[in-house]
Amino acid sequence: MRLAGKVAVVTGSSQGIGQGIAIRLAQEGAKVVINYRSHPEGAEETLVKVQAAGGECYMSGYSIKADLGVVEDVRYLIEESINHYGTIDILVNNAGIEKHAPFTEVSESDYDAVMNVNLKGVFFASQLIAKHWIETQRPGKIINISSVHEELPFPNFTAYCASKGAMKMLARNLAVELAPYGITVNNVAPGAIETPINTKLLNDPEKLGALLNHIPLGRLGQPQDVAGLVAFLASSDADYITGTTLFVDGGLLWNYQEQ
Numbered sequence: 001m002r003l004a005g006k007v008a009v010v011t012g013s014s015q016g017i018g019q020g021i022a023i024r025l026a027q028e029g030a031k032v033v034i035n036y037r038s039h040p041e042g043a044e045e046t047l048v049k050v051q052a053a054g055g056e057c058y059m060s061g062y063s064i065k066a067d068l069g070v071v072e073d074v075r076y077l078i079e080e081s082i083n084h085y086g087t088i089d090i091l092v093n094n095a096g097i098e099k100h101a102p103f104t105e106v107s108e109s110d111y112d113a114v115m116n117v118n119l120k121g122v123f124f125a126s127q128l129i130a131k132h133w134i135e136t137q138r139p140g141k142i143i144n145i146s147s148v149h150e151e152l153p154f155p156n157f158t159a160y161c162a163s164k165g166a167m168k169m170l171a172r173n174l175a176v177e178l179a180p181y182g183i184t185v186n187n188v189a190p191g192a193i194e195t196p197i198n199t200k201l202l203n204d205p206e207k208l209g210a211l212l213n214h215i216p217l218g219r220l221g222q223p224q225d226v227a228g229l230v231a232f233l234a235s236s237d238a239d240y241i242t243g244t245t246l247f248v249d250g251g252l253l254w255n256y257q258e259q
Contacts, residue, residue, distance in 0.1 A: 001029030002235040007085040009033040009077065011068055011125065012095025014042030016195035017145060020223025021092055021230050022046050026053035026061065028231050030090065033081045034063040037095070068095040068121030069113065078128040087138065090234045091129045093122040094145040098160040098197075111159045118163035123170065126185070130178055139182030143233050144171055145226070146187040146245060148253045164189075168245055175243030184242035186233050191249025193221040216251030 003025060013022040014036035022032045023046070032050050036043035043063040050061030064080055066073040081088055096118045099110040126142050133140040149157070150164040167187060174185040192211055194202065198220075201207055212218060226248050232238055233246075247253055 001027075002231065002237065003090070004029030006030045006089040006234070007033070007081070007087060008090035008092060008234065009035065009081050009088055009125075009129075010092040010094055011035045011066075011077070011121070012037070013046055014039040015046075016197060017190060017193060017223045017226050018092075018094040019046045019049070020227040021094060021145075022061070023049050023053050024224065024227035024231050025090070025092075025234065026050040028235070029054075030234070031085055032061050033077075033085070033088075034061055035066055035068075035077055035095065036063060037065065037067045040065070067117075068125070069116030071120070071124050074121055074124045075128060078125060078132070082132060087136065088129055088132065088140070089138075090141045090143065091125060092143045092145065092230060092234075093125055095121060096145065096147075096163075098157055100156055102156055103158045106159060114159040115163050118160070119166050119170070122167060126170075126174060130174075130181075130183060133183055134181050140184075141234050141238075142171075142174065142178075142183065142185040143230055144185070144187045145230075146171075146189040148189050148191045148247060148249050150187070150189055150245065152253055152256060171245065172243050179242060184233075184239070186238075186241060186243070187245040188226060188229050188233065189245050189247045189249070189253075190226050191215070191221060191247070191252040193223060193226060193248075195223060214252055214256045215249070216255050219250065221248060221250060 008030045010022045012018040013034045047061045066077040147164045150168040
């Protein structure tokens, strides 16, 4: 188990990709802090699965309610996690939201909601954990769950794309600034992953078929496809990797053509 003895915080881990990451890190031996905002039942489900994956580790999972778009909630999440486990070794910034609207109709409230969770929350969670690592002279791993849309335009989701594009530059900057402290920062950029957020797509054979035509591997990704890469980046196998984005998209990014 590559992460035995490590503590990982996974934001937005009550369902989908975040849940898959939490389970995989537990399977690798990590103690996992599960975060949710408005889905306590999902967080409980993740907790049960994390504890099962942890085997003999009785307290292999722990859940905290926090809205990643609110800095005080972010502070509570990081500080409570440190108080509970003594430290954090791995921060996975997974929480994210999107709002659909033509650019000319995007409201200020929707723009703020997307940017607050997808960018501000990542910024300050990373800042708080970096301070802890620097003060305690510990190395650490920051792994951001970005998107192919840090590179690929996504009409009618402009705020989302802007937040992910900013995340790309944030990771590059932090990688350089925090490297002297033994802290690595990387992005994982999923493509089309089969999660609850895509339920509408999964039930529309025409749209699903059109999407699959853009994916060379011919299938949607699964949460475990993303989780496997996160587990690698969180391990010592990836100690010399920082400041980069790794895509998990079945080849979508380089094969996509706007219809």
